[in-house]
Amino acid sequence: MPGPFTLGQIVSRLGGRVAGDPEVRIRQVGALASAGVGCISFFSSRKFAAQLAATRAAAIVVAPQDEAATTLPRIVVERPYVYFARLSQLFNPLTTQPAGVDSSAAVAKTARLGARVSIGPGCVVGEGVSIGDDSCLYPRVVVYAGCTLGVRAIVHSGAVIGADGFGFADDDGRWLKIPQIGGVRIGDNVEIGANTTIDRGTFEDTVIEDGVKLDNLIQVGHNVRIGAHTAIAACAGIAGSADIGSHCTIGGAARIHGHIRIVDRVNVSACTLISRSILKPGTYTGVYPFDENKAWARGAATLRRKGKKNV
Amino acid sequence: MPGPFTLGQIVSRLGGRVAGDPEVRIRQVGALASAGVGCISFFSSRKFAAQLAATRAAAIVVAPQDEAATTLPRIVVERPYVYFARLSQLFNPLTTQPAGVDSSAAVAKTARLGARVSIGPGCVVGEGVSIGDDSCLYPRVVVYAGCTLGVRAIVHSGAVIGADGFGFADDDGRWLKIPQIGGVRIGDNVEIGANTTIDRGTFEDTVIEDGVKLDNLIQVGHNVRIGAHTAIAACAGIAGSADIGSHCTIGGAARIHGHIRIVDRVNVSACTLISRSILKPGTYTGVYPFDENKAWARGAATLRRKGKKNV
Amino acid sequence: MPGPFTLGQIVSRLGGRVAGDPEVRIRQVGALASAGVGCISFFSSRKFAAQLAATRAAAIVVAPQDEAATTLPRIVVERPYVYFARLSQLFNPLTTQPAGVDSSAAVAKTARLGARVSIGPGCVVGEGVSIGDDSCLYPRVVVYAGCTLGVRAIVHSGAVIGADGFGFADDDGRWLKIPQIGGVRIGDNVEIGANTTIDRGTFEDTVIEDGVKLDNLIQVGHNVRIGAHTAIAACAGIAGSADIGSHCTIGGAARIHGHIRIVDRVNVSACTLISRSILKPGTYTGVYPFDENKAWARGAATLRRKGKKNV
Numbered sequence: 061m062p063g064p065f066t067l068g069q070i071v072s073r074l075g076g077r078v079a080g081d082p083e084v085r086i087r088q089v090g091a092l093a094s095a096g097v098g099c100i101s102f103f104s105s106r107k108f109a110a111q112l113a114a115t116r117a118a119a120i121v122v123a124p125q126d127e128a129a130t131t132l133p134r135i136v137v138e139r140p141y142v143y144f145a146r147l148s149q150l151f152n153p154l155t156t157q158p159a160g161v162d163s164s165a166a167v168a169k170t171a172r173l174g175a176r177v178s179i180g181p182g183c184v185v186g187e188g189v190s191i192g193d194d195s196c197l198y199p200r201v202v203v204y205a206g207c208t209l210g211v212r213a214i215v216h217s218g219a220v221i222g223a224d225g226f227g228f229a230d231d232d233g234r235w236l237k238i239p240q241i242g243g244v245r246i247g248d249n250v251e252i253g254a255n256t257t258i259d260r261g262t263f264e265d266t267v268i269e270d271g272v273k274l275d276n277l278i279q280v281g282h283n284v285r286i287g288a289h290t291a292i293a294a295c296a297g298i299a300g301s302a303d304i305g306s307h308c309t310i311g312g313a314a315r316i317h318g319h320i321r322i323v324d325r326v327n328v329s330a331c332t333l334i335s336r337s338i339l340k341p342g343t344y345t346g347v348y349p350f351d352e353n354k355a356w357a358r359g360a361a362t363l364r365r366k367g368k369k370n371v
Numbered sequence: 372m373p374g375p376f377t378l379g380q381i382v383s384r385l386g387g388r389v390a391g392d393p394e395v396r397i398r399q400v401g402a403l404a405s406a407g408v409g410c411i412s413f414f415s416s417r418k419f420a421a422q423l424a425a426t427r428a429a430a431i432v433v434a435p436q437d438e439a440a441t442t443l444p445r446i447v448v449e450r451p452y453v454y455f456a457r458l459s460q461l462f463n464p465l466t467t468q469p470a471g472v473d474s475s476a477a478v479a480k481t482a483r484l485g486a487r488v489s490i491g492p493g494c495v496v497g498e499g500v501s502i503g504d505d506s507c508l509y510p511r512v513v514v515y516a517g518c519t520l521g522v523r524a525i526v527h528s529g530a531v532i533g534a535d536g537f538g539f540a541d542d543d544g545r546w547l548k549i550p551q552i553g554g555v556r557i558g559d560n561v562e563i564g565a566n567t568t569i570d571r572g573t574f575e576d577t578v579i580e581d582g583v584k585l586d587n588l589i590q591v592g593h594n595v596r597i598g599a600h601t602a603i604a605a606c607a608g609i610a611g612s613a614d615i616g617s618h619c620t621i622g623g624a625a626r627i628h629g630h631i632r633i634v635d636r637v638n639v640s641a642c643t644l645i646s647r648s649i650l651k652p653g654t655y656t657g658v659y660p661f662d663e664n665k666a667w668a669r670g671a672a673t674l675r676r677k678g679k680k681n682v
Numbered sequence: 683m684p685g686p687f688t689l690g691q692i693v694s695r696l697g698g699r700v701a702g703d704p705e706v707r708i709r710q711v712g713a714l715a716s717a718g719v720g721c722i723s724f725f726s727s728r729k730f731a732a733q734l735a736a737t738r739a740a741a742i743v744v745a746p747q748d749e750a751a752t753t754l755p756r757i758v759v760e761r762p763y764v765y766f767a768r769l770s771q772l773f774n775p776l777t778t779q780p781a782g783v784d785s786s787a788a789v790a791k792t793a794r795l796g797a798r799v800s801i802g803p804g805c806v807v808g809e810g811v812s813i814g815d816d817s818c819l820y821p822r823v824v825v826y827a828g829c830t831l832g833v834r835a836i837v838h839s840g841a842v843i844g845a846d847g848f849g850f851a852d853d854d855g856r857w858l859k860i861p862q863i864g865g866v867r868i869g870d871n872v873e874i875g876a877n878t879t880i881d882r883g884t885f886e887d888t889v890i891e892d893g894v895k896l897d898n899l900i901q902v903g904h905n906v907r908i909g910a911h912t913a914i915a916a917c918a919g920i921a922g923s924a925d926i927g928s929h930c931t932i933g934g935a936a937r938i939h940g941h942i943r944i945v946d947r948v949n950v951s952a953c954t955l956i957s958r959s960i961l962k963p964g965t966y967t968g969v970y971p972f973d974e975n976k977a978w979a980r981g982a983a984t985l986r987r988k989g990k991k992n993v
Contacts (some may be wrong), residue, residue: 063927073862074463088552089552089574090574091574091575093655093675094574094575095574096463099888100556104704107682124745137661139542141540142540142541142542142547144540145539145540145542145547145548145549146547148549148550148552149547149548149550151550152550153550154548154550156515156516161943162477164475164477164786164801165736166784166786166804166821174951180495181477181495182493182495182804182822183475184802184803184804184821184822184839190400194939196516198513198534199495199513200493200495200511200513200804201475202820202821202822202839202876204769204778204820204839205778209494214532214548215902216534216535217495217513217515217531217534218513218529218531218566218568218877219403219839220838220839220840220877220898222877223838223839223876223898224836224873225818226875226895226897226915226916227896228895228913229763229764229767230764231761231764231767233911233929234893235893235895235911235913236764236767236771236953237473237771237774237776237836237873238766238767238770239771239773239776240768241710241711241770241774246575250611251548252536253534253535253537253568254513254531254534254568255529255531255566255568255588255840255877255899257875257876257877257898257899257916258839259876259898260931262713263712263713263716263717264713271545271546273537273539273546274599275537275590276534276537276568276570276590277568277590277608277877277899279565279897279898279899279916279917279934281916287597289546290546291539291546293537293610294537294568294590294592294610295590295606295608295626295917296610297916297917297934297935299897299915299916299934300953304430307544311645312590312610312626313608313626313829313935315917315934315935315952315953317952319511325697328972329975330610330626330628330644331626332970332972333935333952333953333969333970333972334972335952335969335971335972340913342974342975343373343974343975344972344973344974344975344978345972345974345975345978346969346970346971346972346973346978347644347970347978347984348643348644348657348658348659348982348984348985349646349655349657349986350639350643350644350645350646350655350656350657350969351655351656351657351989352654352656352987353640353654353655355653355986355987355989355990356657356658356989357656358655358988358989359985359986359988360658360659360660361660361987362985362988363659363660363670363674363988364660364662364666364670366669366670366673366674367662367666367667367668367669367670371409377706399721399863400863400885401885402884402885402886404757405885405886406885414797429763447757447807452851453851453852453853453858453935455851456851456853456858456860457858459860459861460858460861461858461924462861463861463863464861465859465861467826467827474786475786475788484845491806492788493788493804493806493822494807509826509845510806510824511787511804511806511822511824525846525859527845527846528806528824528840528842528845529824529840529842529877562846563844564845564879565824565842565850565879565881566840566842566877566879566899567846569722582856582857584850584857586848586901587842587845587848587879587881587901588877588879588899588901588931589918592847600855600856600857602850602857604848604921605848605879605901605903605919605921606901606917606919606937616948618855621903623919623937624919624937624955625922641937641939641955641957642937642955643960658955658957659951659955659968659969659970660953660957660968661954661955661956661957661966661967661968662953662966662967662968663964663965663966664951664965664966666965667966667967667968667969668967671969671970671971672971674971674981674983674984674985675971675973675977677980677981677984677985678973678978678979678980678981679976
């Protein structure tokens with residue numbers, strides 16, 4: 061663990077301005093409500109004023125307009141939360157697994173691993189796979205043959221990259237498998253959550269562009285493209301051949317139909333099914349509002365009557 | 372496999388009263404409809420009267436008010452289903468994996484394993500992990516560094532405990548990772564289903580209290596608390612910092628928003644999105660009623676018109 | 683990799699009629715839009731006429747009524763897409779893992795493996811498991827004790843077959859585990875996607891019939907039956923004791939309640955919750971239509987007012 065650092069040392073590395081004693085020593089970051097001795101926290105919204113008043117943190121990161129909100133030693137910066145993320149990275153390594161290939165991992169001879177790559181216990185890396193510098197595969201990741209990951213990838217346990225896409229032809233009631241001969245091509249700085257699955261393409265590659273962040277238990281179907289810096293929350297499903305733009309956010313358990321297009325800077329709310337293309341940036345939602353069961357049942361009955369009318 | 376036992380031996384161990392021949396020998400439990408020779412079944416509802424009449428079971432567990440529903444040898448108890456669960460536990464071990472650490476598991480030297488713990492093939496147990504007595508990790512479970520499990524844990528294959536929570540700061544369109552320095556703290560008597568994921572906390576621990584039962588493919592986000600004896604069905608998703616009370620039931624594929632609170636004794640229906648705090652015990656639902664596709668499309672069109680009105 | 687083949691060689695193996703030069707040599711299949719030199723593609727709908735006009739494919743599979751749609755060498759057949767699937771199988775192996783048991787797999791001594799079975803790295807095959815000829819388990823599949831798979835199974839990484847079903851009796855607020863003593867019985871020609879989970883039955887087996895295709899991250903609960911040749915898309919959940927017919931399709935993230943019955947030839951749309959039995963073939967849907975967030979909020983407010991009325 062790096063540190064401790066004084067406030068003065070911190071601003072000389074990360075920028076910002078110290079208000080109060082620059083010799084205060086910081087050993088770790090913490091939340092306002094739970095920060096311990098020697099911790100630094102951040103204040104980003106007046107609704108946390110009571111927590112700020114009660115905090116045991118040794119110092120606070122604040123925006124200029126909140127500089128007077130506390131008498132604790134502080135670091136004043138324009139965007140406290142972004143600064144705080146950097147500060148936490150200063151005290152804590154981004155990945156916690158040593159570089160090198162664990163003896164229980166199965167890495168194909170034809171795989172190419174970049175510098176300082178970490179392959180955890182039980183990982184399986186197939187023929188012809190390429191993994192960029194400084195990437196970390198936590199235990200039990202599988203990368204099927206022919207897939208590529210860029211630099212600084214973080215892949216959590218149980219993720220499966222490159223299994224066959226779900227492609228079948230209906231042969232008089234029997235399903236005839238379409239071989240999936242594409243791969244998966246993943247850009248730089250991508251993080252992939254635990255037990256997430258990304259299928260290989262039918263002919264071409266499934267593509268995950270730079271800076272994409274995928275949470276846990278997400279399904280990415282074959283031939284999908286996810287644009288750069290898009291973030292997708294847990295349990296979402298992206299069906300085959302969907303084309304998702306850059307700088308989008310997809311909420312948890314949302315689902316994107318296959319063969320549709322979503323432009324850049326679209327936000328999809330949690331649990332929403334996107335069933336047609338979205339060509340205009342904005343926020344899109346489609347969830348049934350929950351209620352006490354009885355009230356819900358009345359609303360649902362009304363809805364069903366509307367469906368039955370004029371049949 | 373333990374047993375066989377006579378009805379008399381069973382009631383001397385588990386309580387209840389025999390009606391009929393106490394020397395009938397029972398070798399296993401079974402359902403009314405499929406129980407084989409030497410099996411004992413249970414009868415808990417009049418709607419299964421026809422199955423009771425046709426059963427090949429050798430004996431039946433019944434409530435006092437149903438004592439006359441069959442002439443088969445029976446065990447009479449107040450709560451037949453709970454008794455039957457105990458009875459099945461008498462005949463069948465709760466876990467089927469031998470104690471000890473499989474030679475293909477990777478257990479960190481600093482991990483502490485309680486007495487009679489069973490660690491299956493391919494499991495990975497990180498630095499500083501603690502696992503209580505009589506716990507069983509089925510094959511290919513991963514427990515990241517610093518997480519703790521109480522006694523009698525049952526963790527099914529593919530579960531991932533302690534991967535990084537999904538925390539990023541938006542740095543002008545790039546996602547800056549917030550290190551996740553909390554852990555996961557799991558109480559006693561917890562069962563975790565196959566391929567379920569429980570993320571470590573951002574600063575503090577994600578907490579799963581005693582007696583919680585999680586089905587398969589569930590996502591538990593960082594900083595979540597799940598209160599004691601709450602049961603969650605498969606494919607549910609609990610977003611970060613949600614605080615769920617004790618004795619709740621969460622239906623399959625339900626989703627709980629982040630940063631909300633659910634009090635004790637709340638039942639959430641399957642597929643329901645809980646988007647705000649619930650402060651009153653009860654049953655809550657929010658699912659679109661399904662219908663033949665044409666009828667649904669008419670209802671949905673009505674709904675969309677309402678959204679467009681008065682724009 | 684097999685091939686290359688001339689068009690003449692292809693039709694002598696798979697049927698169909700060549701129009702144009704039968705000596706054209708084909709080395710691989712491809713999509714119209716991306717086919718490279720020496721590739722054969724297919725044309726199945728007039729909406730791809732522009733792609734057909736621009737394709738670099740060396741030959742095209744077409745239906746008789748589209749024979750004049752291109753001047754490229756073609757194979758004329760009644761069902762181009764089904765033919766194309768066979769053609770792709772001719773050029774590409776259905777599974778890409780060599781036969782045999784990987785040295786890092788843990789296969790119980792009492793397991794029975796058929797001829798030419800392939801067990802990948804990190805797989806775990808329990809006591810008494812039976813796996814039919816020509817089956818392929820990709821890396822890190824777990825098959826719990828007592829489960830059976832038929833011939834030509836394809837099981838993708840991370841799938842878990844035979845973990846305990848989610849069965850508990852409510853013992854005054856504590857959950858009492860019901861031992862799950864059934865198994866999982868899987869027919870012939872079944873494909874199971876990455877990280878999909880299929881639970882063992884409470885007393886009897888969970889049953890997956892011949893020709894069923896399951897995508898990734900699907901949950902199949904205990905005691906479920908899935909009829910022959912049914913296909914289920916990713917992230918779907920089938921709750922315990924559901925009985926699903928043959929030749930059904932279940933859309934992505936759809937959810938089937940427990941203890942209900944769905945007859946043969948039912949199509950369930952993506953994201954739809956089926957909460958009661960379906961006794962008539964057809965297509966069933968129940969999803970809230972998405973919209974821009976503001977318009978959705980207005981529609982949802984209307985719906986909630988209907989629920990509150992007449993309380």
